[in-house]
Amino acid sequence: MRNRRIKLITGALILFSVAGCFLFKGYWDPKSPLFFKGAIAAFEEADAQNPPAKGQILFVGSSSFRFWRTLETDMAPLPVLNRGFGGSMMDHVNYYFDRVVMPYEPALIVVYEGDNDLAAYSDKTVDEVMEDFTNFSLRVFKELPGTKILYVSIKPSKARWDRWFLMNEANERLAAFAGSHPMMAYVDAASVLLNEAGEPNDDYFISDDLHLNKQGYAIWAQTIKPAVMAMFQPE
Numbered sequence: 300m301r302n303r304r305i306k307l308i309t310g311a312l313i314l315f316s317v318a319g320c321f322l323f324k325g326y327w328d329p330k331s332p333l334f335f336k337g338a339i340a341a342f343e344e345a346d347a348q349n350p351p352a353k354g355q356i357l358f359v360g361s362s363s364f365r366f367w368r369t370l371e372t373d374m375a376p377l378p379v380l381n382r383g384f385g386g387s388m389m390d391h392v393n394y395y396f397d398r399v400v401m402p403y404e405p406a407l408i409v410v411y412e413g414d415n416d417l418a419a420y421s422d423k424t425v426d427e428v429m430e431d432f433t434n435f436s437l438r439v440f441k442e443l444p445g446t447k448i449l450y451v452s453i454k455p456s457k458a459r460w461d462r463w464f465l466m467n468e469a470n471e472r473l474a475a476f477a478g479s480h481p482m483m484a485y486v487d488a489a490s491v492l493l494n495e496a497g498e499p500n501d502d503y504f505i506s507d508d509l510h511l512n513k514q515g516y517a518i519w520a521q522t523i524k525p526a527v528m529a530m531f532q533p534e
Contacts, residue, residue: 332394338384353404360411373520388416389431413453452489457508486526
């Protein structure tokens with residue numbers, strides 16, 4: 300009896316240990332939603348201290364939005380809320396939809412994803428990324444009727460230039476998808492970052508050859524703001 304009890308306890312400890320390893324692994328895996336729990340919790344803490352107004356323009360996506368420090372100034376006088384979390388993919392936004400989209404009841408959602416989804420460390424296909432975009436749109440239409448969606452094209456960069464053929468394909472398909480519904484739109488914020496040779500313009504990127512610098516964001520503002528203004532109609 301005692302031996303059996305020891306075996307049961309040992310088995311339970313092994314089971315919990317294995318489960319714990321998988322859970323812990325998720326916190327260190329940028330492809331896992333668990334990797335972003337801290338960022339989402341930080342948004343919720345900020346909201347608790349200073350609740351955002353409903354019906355704003357929600358910017359959600361990866362680090363290209365997160366690092367847009369001048370977003371409010373660049374979009375003024377439009378009411379914008381930045382909830383970009385670095386390293387995210389479209390399915391991460393879907394996973395945290397109830398926490399990073401729903402609470403704000405936005406009039407318009409501006410989305411930037413796909414950059415990390417199709418990076419070398421990701422094993423996603425363009426079909427899978429498009430499915431994530433589709434799932435996001437369907438959920439918005441179901442749970443936030445009246446909310447519009449503006450998809451921002453995946454940007455080109457030297458750091459991921461070898462993946463551009465996939466990203467460009469995704470952009471073409473995303474543009475067609477967004478054009479299929481009156482509550483969606485697409486803005487090409489990719490071609491403005493290319494030089495005359497059709498390659499990423501060094502003038503618009505910081506030293507990591509991936510993220511935009513001040514000049515790059517200025518170009519984005521000039522490109523994205525008109526598209527936002529065309530879709531945002533405050534009550």
